[in-house]
Amino acid sequence: MGHGKETPRQKMIGMMYLVLTALLALNVSKEAVEAFKLVDESLNQTTEINVERNNQVYADFNQKAITNPTKAGPWRDKANEVKNRADEMYDYIQAIKLEIVKTAEGEDSPAIEGNKIIVENIHKIDENNVPSQILIGANMDGKAYDLHHALDDYREFLLGIIGNKNAKLVESIKKTLDTSDKMDPGGEKVSWEIHNFHTLPLIAVITILSKLQGDVRNTEGLTLNYLYSQIEANDFKFNKLVPTVISNSNYVMKGGEYQAHVFLAATDTTQKPQVLIGQYKKVKLPDGGVTYKMVGKYDVLPVDEQGRGVYKVRATTIGEKKWGGLIRLRAPSGDTIAYPFEAQYTVAAPNVVVSPTAMNVFYVGVDNPVDISVPGVGSDKISASMTNGVIKKGRVKNFRGSWIVRPKTPGKPAKVKVFADVNGKKISFPPISFRVKRVPPPVAKVAGKTGGSISKAALAAQSVVLAEMENFDFDLKFRVTSFRLSVTLKGFTYDEISKSAKITPKMKSLINQMRRNSKVIFDDIKAVGPDGVTRKLSPIVFTIQ
Numbered sequence: 001m002g003h004g005k006e007t008p009r010q011k012m013i014g015m016m017y018l019v020l021t022a023l024l025a026l027n028v029s030k031e032a033v034e035a036f037k038l039v040d041e042s043l044n045q046t047t048e049i050n051v052e053r054n055n056q057v058y059a060d061f062n063q064k065a066i067t068n069p070t071k072a073g074p075w076r077d078k079a080n081e082v083k084n085r086a087d088e089m090y091d092y093i094q095a096i097k098l099e100i101v102k103t104a105e106g107e108d109s110p111a112i113e114g115n116k117i118i119v120e121n122i123h124k125i126d127e128n129n130v131p132s133q134i135l136i137g138a139n140m141d142g143k144a145y146d147l148h149h150a151l152d153d154y155r156e157f158l159l160g161i162i163g164n165k166n167a168k169l170v171e172s173i174k175k176t177l178d179t180s181d182k183m184d185p186g187g188e189k190v191s192w193e194i195h196n197f198h199t200l201p202l203i204a205v206i207t208i209l210s211k212l213q214g215d216v217r218n219t220e221g222l223t224l225n226y227l228y229s230q231i232e233a234n235d236f237k238f239n240k241l242v243p244t245v246i247s248n249s250n251y252v253m254k255g256g257e258y259q260a261h262v263f264l265a266a267t268d269t270t271q272k273p274q275v276l277i278g279q280y281k282k283v284k285l286p287d288g289g290v291t292y293k294m295v296g297k298y299d300v301l302p303v304d305e306q307g308r309g310v311y312k313v314r315a316t317t318i319g320e321k322k323w324g325g326l327i328r329l330r331a332p333s334g335d336t337i338a339y340p341f342e343a344q345y346t347v348a349a350p351n352v353v354v355s356p357t358a359m360n361v362f363y364v365g366v367d368n369p370v371d372i373s374v375p376g377v378g379s380d381k382i383s384a385s386m387t388n389g390v391i392k393k394g395r396v397k398n399f400r401g402s403w404i405v406r407p408k409t410p411g412k413p414a415k416v417k418v419f420a421d422v423n424g425k426k427i428s429f430p431p432i433s434f435r436v437k438r439v440p441p442p443v444a445k446v447a448g449k450t451g452g453s454i455s456k457a458a459l460a461a462q463s464v465v466l467a468e469m470e471n472f473d474f475d476l477k478f479r480v481t482s483f484r485l486s487v488t489l490k491g492f493t494y495d496e497i498s499k500s501a502k503i504t505p506k507m508k509s510l511i512n513q514m515r516r517n518s519k520v521i522f523d524d525i526k527a528v529g530p531d532g533v534t535r536k537l538s539p540i541v542f543t544i545q
Contacts, residue, residue, distance in 0.1 A: 034125065034203075036125075036201075036203040036204050036206075036207045037119045037120065037122075037125070037203060039207050040119045040203070040206060040207040040210050041119060043207065043210040043211055043213075043214050044210055046214055047210070047213055047214040047217050050214070050217040050218055050220075050221055051217055053221060054083075054086075054217065054220055054221050054224055057079070057221070057224045057225065057228060058079060058080075058083060058224070060228065061075065061076040061079045061080075061224075061227075061228065062076060064076065064231055071231060072231050074288075075227050075228070075230055075231050078161060078227050079224055079227050079228070081161070082158070082161060082220055082223050082224060082227070083220070085154060085157055085158075086154075086216055086217065086219075086220035089150060089151070089154045089216045090213050090216050090217065092147070092150060093147070093209050093212055093213050093216070094115065094213065096134070096135070096143055096147065096209060097117055097206055097209050097210075098112065098115070098117065099134060099143075100130060100131050100134055100135075100202060100205060100206065101117055101122060101202070101206070103130050103133075103134060104124045104127045104130040104131075104202055105122070105123060105124055109121075109122075109123075110123075111123075117206065119203065119206065122202065122203060122206075124202055125201060125202055125203035126201040126202065126203070127201065127202040128199050128200060128201045128202070130202065131197060131200060131201075131202050131205040132197065132198055132199055132200075135147075135193070135197040135205065136193060136194070136197055136198055140193075142193070142197075144193035144196070144197050145193055147193075147212075148179050148192055148193060151177055151179050151212070152179055154177065154216065155173060155174065155177040155179075155219075158173050158177075158219055158220075158223050159173060159174070161223060161227070162223060162226055166226060169222060169223075169226055172219075172222060173219050173222060173223070176215050176218060176219050177215060177219060179192045180192065181195075182195035196208050243262070243264060267306055267307040268307065268329075269305075269306075269307070271329070271330060272303045272307055273303060273307055273309070273327050273328060273329045274300065274303075274326075274327070274328040274329070275300070275301040275303060275309030275311075275325065275326075275327055275328075276294050276298050276299070276300055276301075276325045276326045276327075276328065277298060277299040277300075277301060277311065277323060277324070277325040278294055278295070278296065278297060278298025278299060278325050279294070279295040279296055279298070280292050280293060280294050280295060280324075280325060280326050280338075280340055281293060281295050291337075291338055292326055292338040292339075292340050293338070294325070294326060298325065309327070311323070319379075320344055320345075320378065320379060320380065321344060321345050322342065322343070322344045323342075323343055323344070324340065324341050324342035324343060325340075325341065326338045326339065326340055326341070327339045327341060344378075360432070360433065360434045360435060361434060361435045361436075361437055362389065362405050362407040362414055362434045362435070362436050362437075363407070363436075363437055363438070363439045363474065364407050364408070364409075364410050364436060364437070364438050364439070364531050365438070365439060365476075365529060365530040365531025365532070365533075366406075366439060366474050366476060366530055366531075367394075367396045367404045367405075367406065368396075368404065368405040368406070368407070369395070369396040369399035369400065369401035369403070369404065369405075370391070370401050370403040370404070370405050370416070371400055371401040371402060371403070372384055372402070372403050372416075372418055374418070374420045374429075377420045377421070377422060379402060381420060381421035381422070382418065382419070382420050382421075383418075383419045383420075383421075384403065384416060384417065384418050384419065385416075385417050385419075386405065386414055386415060386416045386417065387413075387414055387415045388407055388408050388409055388412050388413065388414040388415075388436060389405055389406055389407035389408050389414050389436070390405070390406045390408075391403055391404070391405050391406075391416060392404055397475070398475070405434075407434075407436040408436075409436065410436050410437055410438045411436065411437075412436055413433050413434065413435060413436065414433070414434045414435075414436050415431040415432065415433050415434070416431060416432050416434065417429070417430075417431040417432075418432075438531065438533065439469075439472070439474070439476060439529060439530075439531065440469075440472060441527075441535045441537060442467040442468055442469050442470075442476075442478040442527060442529070442535070442537065443467070443468055443469075443470050443537065443538070444465060444466070444467055444480070444483075444522065444525045444527070444537040444538060444539075444540055445465070445466050445467075445468055445540070446459070446462050446464075446465055446466070446503075446522060446540055446542070447459065447462050449540075449542075450538075450540055451540050451541045451542060452542065452543070453542070453543050453544075453545050454542045454543070454544065454545065455544070455545045456511060456512065456514055456544050456545070459511050459520065459542060459544070460508050460511045460512050462503055463502060463503055464480070464501045464502055464503060465480050465483050465498075465501050465503065465522060465525060465540075466480065466501065467479070467480050467525075467527040467535075467537060476529060476530060477529075477530065478527040478528065478529045478535070479501065479527060479528050479529075480500070480501035480525060480526070480527045481499075481500065481501075481526050481527060481528055481534065482497065482498060482499050482500070482524070482525075482526050483497075483498055483501075483522055483523070483524060483525040483526070484496070484497050484498075484522070484523055484524040485498070485503070485507045485510070485520070485521070485522055486520075486521040486523065487510050487511070487513075487514060487518065487519070487520050487521070488518065488519065489510070489513055489514070489518075494510055496510065514544045515544065516544055516545065517543060517544065518543070518544045519541060519542070519543060519544075520541070520542045520543075520544065521539060521540070521541050521542075522539060522540040522541075522542075523539035523540075524536070524539075525537040525538075525539065525540070
């Protein structure tokens with residue numbers, strides 16, 4: 001693959017072109033004008049060679065894209081953009097050349113063959129009015145000015161494709177497609193249009209336009225070679241292979257199997273990677289690609305002689321631990337490439353289990369916390385099922401355990417069966433049986449008391465009868481649905497019923513009429529818990545102080 005350097009033939013033609021242009025500026029004889037034919041023919045031959053070379057590069061692009069569309073496809077697409085723009089620019093210049101010859105010699109000029117110009121057949125080679133009329137114009141509005149802008153656009157397009165990664169190539173394209181003002185032989189500054197096309201004979205103008213076409217094809221080739229080199233610009237070259245063994249788990253249960261991956265890991269001993277631990281994010285690049293950058297604080301791991309980062313952390317809490325970060329390495333292109341990675345491990349309690357078998361109880365109507373673990377197996381690879389209820393992953397507030405059990409029928413045992421995925425194989429364990437009970441009944445309270453002495457004012461100030469759980473670990477809520485208040489006044493017994501937990505105004509009126517040492521009874525108290533079952537609670541008996 002070439003790099004767009006000029007061949008000795010190109011250098012010789014360039015020198016001839018400069019000498020002849022200088023001779024024209026000095027109004028040298030018609031023989032000098034005739035010599036432009038030879039230069040034009042050589043320029044066209046060189047351009048054809050460049051076209052063939054560029055077409056081979058396009059073919060190589062297509063082959064690479066077929067073999068590896070993900071890697072080479074985007075670069076092939078950029079190359080096709082270059083081809084389209086270069087073809088447009090070349091054809092635009094060719095159209096100007098054809099217009100000049102046809103205007104000077106007519107549509108049937110023997111120099112015109114289809115879309116080509118045969119300079120040997122041009123008769124009016126020294127015609128110097130038509131080229132100026134077409135390219136400069138009476139009011140300086142000829143096609144040379146449009147050509148100037150078209151070349152500028154083409155140059156900036158190529159520079160945009162290349163970016164700022166190859167300063168020498170950028171400078172070469174700028175120099176080749178330079179359209180800045182020039183100095184004439186008299187030392188006066190003139191525009192690019194006047195310098196190249198004003199009052200020059202037809203053959204000289206055709207030759208100059210042919211040179212511009214050659215410049216277009218040459219810069220097209222330079223850009224193509226650069227794009228082709230980018231296909232493998234970031235491919236790493238490794239100089240050492242390291243035998244590596246990675247197992248799914250070093251803990252194997254009886255009946256299971258041990259599995260490990262054995263492979264050769266490639267490494268480059270000439271440079272060590274950077275291993276960063278912490279949070280990272282994906283960042284879009286202007287060219288449509290992506291890279292990764294660390295976010296916030298992060299740690300840099302020490303790297304051993306084989307290029308491996310050493311990660312050490314003390315296990316202080318139980319559970320799954322996720323970690324990750326970026327591995328950064330400088331590619332042959334000079335860019336730093338970041339590769340994200342993620343990993344996880346599980347911290348388990350020491351392998352000692354004490355099970356109070358007499359207390360294996362699930363309560364109906366509440367979320368029963370359960371902790372399930374299999375030594376050497378991550379929690380994400382454990383599943384469970386049960387009879388007489390439902391078991392699912394989750395946590396109960398204020399309790400340890402990563403599973404929740406909801407039993408159904410009290411008095412009927414529930415059996416929990418555990419499964420573990422060990423190296424891709426599902427293993428089941430013998431079921432564990434649990435008793436299923438209703439939750440114990442709550443205790444009815446008024447003013448936080450279950451009975452005893454109370455002042456008439458304190459009792460009359462209460463608004464509800466509450467049902468509270470005592471000496472029970474679960475945080476259960478019971479709702480009082482009804483109760484009866486009984487008092488004795490002047491020898492008569494009065495009963496009032498409430499259809500809720502609220503102490504009614506009538507009840508408070510009766511309480512306010514009570515005398516010292518009188519009895520107030522709250523009985524027939526009913527409450528509903530989370531299991532939906534109505535419970536009858538013990539009565540509350542107060543003595544008015």
